[in-house]
Amino acid sequence: MPFVPLTDAERRAMLERIxxxxxxxxxxxxxxxxxxxxxxxxxxxxxxxxxRAVQQLAARNRPASALACFxxxxxxxxxxxxxxxxxxxxxxxxxxxxPYQAEVSQGTLQVTFEFQSxxxxxxxxxxxxxxxxxxxxxxxxxxxxxxxxxxxxxVVLAGSVHPEYRAVVExxxxxxxxxxxxxxxxxxxxxLHEQDVGDLLDERTACCVVQQPTFxxxxxxxxxxxxxxxxxxxxxxxxxxxxxLGLLRPPGDWGADIAVGEGQPxxxxxxxxxxxxxxxxxxxxxxxxxxGRLVGATRDVRGRRGYVLTLQARxxxxxxxxxxxxxxxxxxxxxxxxxxxxxxxxxxGLRQVAESCYQYAHYAAAAIAQxxxxxxxxxxxxxxxxxxxxxxxxxxxNRQLLAAGILGGLPLGRFYPALADCMLLCCTxxxxxxxxxxxxxxxxxxxxxxx
Amino acid sequence: xxxxxxxxxxxxxxPGHRVPSPEVPRADLPPAALLRDTLPLxxxxxxxxxxxxxxxxxxxxxxxxxxxxxxxxxxxYNPKVDDAMANLxxxxxxxxxxxxxxxxxxxxxxxxxxxxxxxxxGFAAVTLQPAAGAHGELTGMLMIRAxxxxxxxxxxxxVLVPDSAHGTNPATAAMCGYETVTIPSDARGNVDxxxxxxxxxxxxxxxxxxxxxxLGLFDERMLEITARVHRAGALxxxxxxxxxxxxxxxxxxxxxxxxxxxxxxxxxxxxxGGGGPGAGPVAVRAELEPFLPVPVVRRRDxxxxxxxxxxxxxxxxxxxxxxxxxVLVRAxxxxxxxxxxxxxxxxxxxxxxxxxxxVALQEWYEVAYNRPCMHEVVLSGRRLKAxxxxxxxxxxxxxxYGFHPPTIYFPLVVEEALMIEPTETESKATLDxxxxxxxxxxxxxxxxxxxxxxxxxxTPVGRLDEVTAARRPVLRWPVPDWVGEPPRxxxxxxxxxx
Numbered sequence: 001m002p003f004v005p006l007t008d009a010e011r012r013a014m015l016e017r018i019x020x021x022x023x024x025x026x027x028x029x030x031x032x033x034x035x036x037x038x039x040x041x042x043x044x045x046x047x048x049x050x051x052r053a054v055q056q057l058a059a060r061n062r063p064a065s066a067l068a069c070f071x072x073x074x075x076x077x078x079x080x081x082x083x084x085x086x087x088x089x090x091x092x093x094x095x096x097x098x099p100y101q102a103e104v105s106q107g108t109l110q111v112t113f114e115f116q117s118x119x120x121x122x123x124x125x126x127x128x129x130x131x132x133x134x135x136x137x138x139x140x141x142x143x144x145x146x147x148x149x150x151x152x153x154x155v156v157l158a159g160s161v162h163p164e165y166r167a168v169v170e171x172x173x174x175x176x177x178x179x180x181x182x183x184x185x186x187x188x189x190x191x192l193h194e195q196d197v198g199d200l201l202d203e204r205t206a207c208c209v210v211q212q213p214t215f216x217x218x219x220x221x222x223x224x225x226x227x228x229x230x231x232x233x234x235x236x237x238x239x240x241x242x243x244x245l246g247l248l249r250p251p252g253d254w255g256a257d258i259a260v261g262e263g264q265p266x267x268x269x270x271x272x273x274x275x276x277x278x279x280x281x282x283x284x285x286x287x288x289x290x291x292g293r294l295v296g297a298t299r300d301v302r303g304r305r306g307y308v309l310t311l312q313a314r315x316x317x318x319x320x321x322x323x324x325x326x327x328x329x330x331x332x333x334x335x336x337x338x339x340x341x342x343x344x345x346x347x348x349g350l351r352q353v354a355e356s357c358y359q360y361a362h363y364a365a366a367a368i369a370q371x372x373x374x375x376x377x378x379x380x381x382x383x384x385x386x387x388x389x390x391x392x393x394x395x396x397x398n399r400q401l402l403a404a405g406i407l408g409g410l411p412l413g414r415f416y417p418a419l420a421d422c423m424l425l426c427c428t429x430x431x432x433x434x435x436x437x438x439x440x441x442x443x444x445x446x447x448x449x450x451x
Numbered sequence: 452x453x454x455x456x457x458x459x460x461x462x463x464x465x466p467g468h469r470v471p472s473p474e475v476p477r478a479d480l481p482p483a484a485l486l487r488d489t490l491p492l493x494x495x496x497x498x499x500x501x502x503x504x505x506x507x508x509x510x511x512x513x514x515x516x517x518x519x520x521x522x523x524x525x526x527x528y529n530p531k532v533d534d535a536m537a538n539l540x541x542x543x544x545x546x547x548x549x550x551x552x553x554x555x556x557x558x559x560x561x562x563x564x565x566x567x568x569x570x571x572x573g574f575a576a577v578t579l580q581p582a583a584g585a586h587g588e589l590t591g592m593l594m595i596r597a598x599x600x601x602x603x604x605x606x607x608x609x610v611l612v613p614d615s616a617h618g619t620n621p622a623t624a625a626m627c628g629y630e631t632v633t634i635p636s637d638a639r640g641n642v643d644x645x646x647x648x649x650x651x652x653x654x655x656x657x658x659x660x661x662x663x664x665x666l667g668l669f670d671e672r673m674l675e676i677t678a679r680v681h682r683a684g685a686l687x688x689x690x691x692x693x694x695x696x697x698x699x700x701x702x703x704x705x706x707x708x709x710x711x712x713x714x715x716x717x718x719x720x721x722x723x724g725g726g727g728p729g730a731g732p733v734a735v736r737a738e739l740e741p742f743l744p745v746p747v748v749r750r751r752d753x754x755x756x757x758x759x760x761x762x763x764x765x766x767x768x769x770x771x772x773x774x775x776x777x778v779l780v781r782a783x784x785x786x787x788x789x790x791x792x793x794x795x796x797x798x799x800x801x802x803x804x805x806x807x808x809x810v811a812l813q814e815w816y817e818v819a820y821n822r823p824c825m826h827e828v829v830l831s832g833r834r835l836k837a838x839x840x841x842x843x844x845x846x847x848x849x850x851x852y853g854f855h856p857p858t859i860y861f862p863l864v865v866e867e868a869l870m871i872e873p874t875e876t877e878s879k880a881t882l883d884x885x886x887x888x889x890x891x892x893x894x895x896x897x898x899x900x901x902x903x904x905x906x907x908x909x910t911p912v913g914r915l916d917e918v919t920a921a922r923r924p925v926l927r928w929p930v931p932d933w934v935g936e937p938p939r940x941x942x943x944x945x946x947x948x949x
Contacts, residue, residue, distance in 0.1 A: 003528055003720075003788075004800045005878040014807045014879065023799045026806055026823045027700055029669040034705045036795070040570050044790025047532050054784050058541025060556030065544035075546055075772060081468050083501055089534065091515030092508035097524050097723040101846065101856050103910040106453065107511035108725035111504070114457050117927040121491045127926050130726075133582035136771035144626075164771035171744075171767040175596060175628030219485050247480070249487050271537070272545040272557050273773035274582065275728030287924065293726065297934045298920035305453060305935035306912035310920040316585070316622035317861075321631045326622035329583040329716065333724030336504075343457055343500045346467035347490040353470050355480075362478035381481035398550060410548050433474045 064270065067407040068435035070364075072385050072426025073215070074135070074162050075273075076265045078243065078353065079430055081344050084267040088337045098293075098329065102308045108332060109307035112295040115335040118342045122245050123259045124252030125281035130293035131331045135262030136165040138278030139209065139239055140172035141291045141325055142258045145282075146207035146235045148289050148324070153178045154204045158197045159185035160214035161239060163415035169209075178206075187418045191379045192216055192387060198228030205234040207257070212240050212248065216424065217361075217378045217385030219248060226255040242266055242279060242338075244383050246354030251281075258282045267341025268334055277334035288314060291325030356429035357384035360436060364427050367440045374443065377422065385426045387412065387419065392446045394423040400449075404442040406435075453911050454506050458928040461493035468497065510911050511725070512855040518881050522827045522858035522870025523617070523665055525695045525717035530788060533721065533781035542780050547772040551757055557776065558756035561748045564783045565732075571794065572691075572711055573702030574734035578743045580774040584692055587712030587731025588623040588659075593766045594735065594742040595657050595686050595710055596627055601742075601764060607656035607685065613642050615666055615862040620659040620690060629656060636864055640666045640820035642676055651683035657710075661690040662703060665862040666820055667805065667827040667870070669696075677707025686710065694718045695874065696802055696825035699795030703734075710735050719782040730778040744769045800875035801826040804882060808871055811886045815893040819865040827872035831865050840896040842867040844903035847914065848895065851907050852888035 006014070011023075020026060027035060045053070069077045088094070092107060099105030099112075112130045119128035132138035143155055155173070157166055159182055170180060183195040197208055208229055213219050222236070229236045235257035240250070243265040251259035263277035264270065282290060288311065296310035316323040345353065361384040369376045373391030390397050394411035401408040413420035427436065480486065495503070512519065519526040537543065545554055565577040581587035592610070599607050610624035613634045621631040632650050637643040642660070658680045663669045670676060677687045689708035695718045697703070703711045715721050716729035723729070735743070745765045746758035789797065802825055809818055809828040816830040832842035846856035846869070858870040873882060895902050907913065925934060 003530065003876050004796055005876065006800055006803070010879040011803065014803055018803075018806045018810050020806075020823075023803055026802050029671060029673075029823075030697075030701045031674055034701050036700060037573070037702050037705065039699055039791045039794060041567060041786070041791040041794070044793040045787050047530075047788065050784055050787040051532055051536065053787060054536045054560075054780070055539065055541075057556040057560050058536070058539040060559070061541045061545055062549075062553040063540050063542075063544035064546045064549065065540050069546065071546050071548055073548055075548070077544075077546065079470075081497075083497055085538070087501065087504040087508070090505070090508045092511040092513045093725055094534075094722045095514035095519075095526075095529055096511045096725045097519075097521060097526060098726040100521075100858075101512075101850070102915050103847070103907050103912055104512035104850055104855060105510075105725075106911055107507040107509065110454060110456070110507055110510070111725075113927070117456075117458065118492065120927045124487075133586060134770055134772075136768075137582070137586070162771065164768060167768040168771060171593065171769055172626075174593070174767070175626070219481055221485060245487065246490065247486060249485055253487070269538075269543040269777070270546050271543050272554065272776040273547040274770075275730075275775040275777055287926070294924075294926055296920040297925040297930045298916045299933070299935050300912040300915050302913055303935055304912050305930070306915045308915045308917050308920050310917065310926075311924060313921075316618035318618070319622075320618045321621035321625040323618065323622040323625075326585040326589060326619045326626055327583075328585045328617075328619050329714075329723075329729040330727040331724075332726030333722075333728060336725065339457075340500065340504055342492055343495055343503070344468045344497060345470075345492070346465070346494045347492045348494075349468045349470055350492065351490060352472075356470060356473045358480070359473040359475055359478060363473075363475035366478070381485060395550075402550070402553075407546070407549065407553075429470060429473075436475070 064407055067405055068438060069407045069430065070409055070425045070427065070439060071407050073410040073424050074262060075270050076428055077270065077430050078265050078428055080267050080269065083344055084337050084340045087340050088333060093333065093336055099309060102306065106306060109295050111336050111339055112332065113297060113307050115339045116295060118339055119279050119281055122242055122250065123281045124250035125259050126284040127287050128281035129290050130295060131335045132278030132280050132292055132327065133331060134274060134276050134278045135239065135260060136168040138260040138280045139165050140169045142237050142260050142280065143169050143173060143207060145258060145289050145291065146237060147178065149286055150206045150233065150235060152204055152206035155207055156181045156197055156200045156205055157209040158194065158211065159183040160194050160216055161209055161211045162215045165239065185416060190375065192377045198225045201228050201232040201234050203232055205232055207235040207237045209237045212238055213244055213383040216387050217382040219381045219383055222254040243354055243357065246350035247358065263334060263338045266338035268337050275331060275334055277331035277338060287311065289324060290314065292327050292330060353429050357427060360427035360431045361386060364425065364436045364439065368443060371444050384428060385424055387422050387424055389422050392448050393421065396449055397446050400446050401442050404438060406439055406442055454503065456928050457493040457503065460495060460499060460503060463494055465494040465496055467494060517853055517855055518877060518885055519855040520857050520871045520873050521855060522872040523692055525872060525874055527720055527874035528876035529720045529722040530785060533784045536784045537777040537780040555756055558748055560780065560783055562750055562756055564779055565748065567786050568713060568732055569734060571698065572734045573704030574711065575737040576740040576743060577732050577734045579732045579779055580744050580770055581731035581733060582770055582775055583727060583729040584712060584714045584731040585619040585623060586769065587733045588619055589626055590744060590769050591688055591710040591712055591733045592623050592627040594739050595688060597742040597764065597766050598739055599656055606654055609655050611650050611655060611658040613660065614864050615664050616659060616661055617665060617690060617692065624659065639671065640668045641670045641672060644672060644675065647676065648679060651679060651685065653684065655683060655685045657686045657688045659688045659690060661693060662706065663693050663696050663825040666829050667824040668820060669825055673706050692717060693826060696798055698798040700798050704736065710739060715778055715782040720785045721778045721781040728775050728778055730775040742766050797875045804873040804875065804877060807882060808873055808886065812889055815890050827870060829862065829865050830869040830871065832867035832869055835896045838896045838900045840900045840903050842869055844906065845869065845892055847906040848892045848903045849888060851909055854885055854888060
């Protein structure tokens, strides 16, 4: 065991000091028949052997990086500048913990303060927290927060909010009996139609949740919805893709009361689902209802600037059952990665990434729309994703694309039965014109496997 | 030495990271009403970014640099191979919606890790999806709620929580719609059985029990507690934050626990990251398996793996896209290094180290409950109050000695608490140095109490004004004048001012 440093001699000396004969004497409270159970695991391996075994598992996967990737749907294949990993893997960041002792945690605290500031700038919101587990749980917490603020328990969600986000909201509100109302999504011959969620609001509605761009890629104008919220007293909650905000009008400018989003696109690996980070921001007047950690600037005994965890009276370790959430350990390391990414990219870099996504997606969509049997159902304007109706069942189509080295789009039947013959395609700056031309050619060549 | 903010280092027009121009004909952008006017992000070169974050890292204490005995957090060494494995492109570049035939290695890893954790804890099934301990608590308590409701038992509205519990326990119970009832500890640090008996009844859904407790103790009547809870028709939720004491020593399921979460970032050596990411898998008895969150990883007879969503009694989804896979890869790698033989040695060394500190420090500090402890020891600093010194001052003075302070003022039931968890990866030499520092500090408290009250002395900032921080919250840049001038980067400070 290379990680337990005690020698036999040291062990003996320590036992003698404690006044017991063996380590067993320290475990006598464990009822005897239950003590030292047989654990059916293989014996420990040296690093080389363990690494070899784990590498073999990794080799059984075929990652998106080895294919031309057109898969998105809430998780995106973006370029991660080398400096992100180099800095975030520093042991001083990696192996510290929640900064309860501020004097020896100024690194983590300042990074978190900068992360909060960067999220505020990106979202054009007044305050942001230190991050939630992911975009979906950030949305669930936003819904609970809206219920606390309004003392109402009816929630309206657009049908174009990510289906898995809606599922997580359902899980979180289940014990509370919240009424969830979901807007309809209908499939027209040439385009998807979304019900106007403004029509679903009433005086009992705590909040209205929309996504920008939507799950289907559409970019909406939310001015009318903001007015509908004002009429009914419902809060406007927006789920936003942070990369899209390099180009698009931010949630604060639409009048969002709470804005959330998945931080993964900001320099964080897809990693088969996580760890990522949920972004969450709101208006200053709601700050005491925010869940999660908050870092504030202050001064020390000599007047020097420093940072501390603050407004902790919202949190579980102080308020226990009256806390705004039970969240404790969250995603500090991912906040660091997102902060490094945004610092490296700056305003021009982020805008260029966003525009590349947009341009590649529009190039691909225009070409696919020309193919016989295919139709692009996401109406303009859209960002970097679009729904394609396919002449071949989407899963079958994906198998044929794979033969051409292409990771195809998400088949939509699992989430929207009416869209069973559709897939959601995505382009990012990682794609090239050659890849897109190859995708279009492979789609054109696709045939039903069963005649 | 402190560090300016990114916004203060920013210079308009600085060239940042270059992105290739799209090599396709340019489409029109959306109408201007849908676009943003300004994007006020900082503008820095890569070198400036690298220096900024490197300097910030140097302001932290971390396990990689110092002894970090933060109680209840298990700040053990995190083997570097774990990170290397998680960063393999075969894992890190996997999209969670990839067709299953492209991710069989990932699914196999998940299935094997579930089996390993089930074997270690003695439970029938495990979900790896929860993102952290508190998220595991939420998942587990939602399953307990679903279990009672599925049996047509709608009367159970209360959850019992000992007074020594983590704050996450009552907060979780509240999120699940339960009223919490606090159960006191008795004079020996056990759950007060009489109080438990009085609180139990047909309206109780569960007892949330941390095993070993946050006092670092194994309850002397563990089996009696779980039996009584079960007799009342309630379930026992086990908070596994302290499992590092019990690996290969006792299985939580054998102790009568029904639902149990594990903190992979504590017991299974995945790095704490300055406050996450963690992972909080939940293990359950067979009766609770139908309620696990979807999807569940399954193995077909032909050896291939798939994700099962067809589970009508499931509590649903607790997180989009599965769990913290990168953390799970680290824990899996660690468990391969450890093996069955390594497990018990971890806990034996962790408990030996904690008891060594208990005995060595008892002469200078009061031990809250002086009997053999498990993986951590809780001291009380109340004797020092006679010298006008508090536990907070002891903690800050430890920083001067080059140690991260223990957890302080928790658990709440111990006055002036100091909760010390050395973990198994620390050497006797380190423990002896820590003991010497603690003794010296106790001596200083008597002779030069101001040395403690003014500590720490060597850090980039001294004690910070938390009261004003909460009263006049400054939660983003630009910072107002009262918080101080923008600090200058190290190289720009004249030597006489450093």
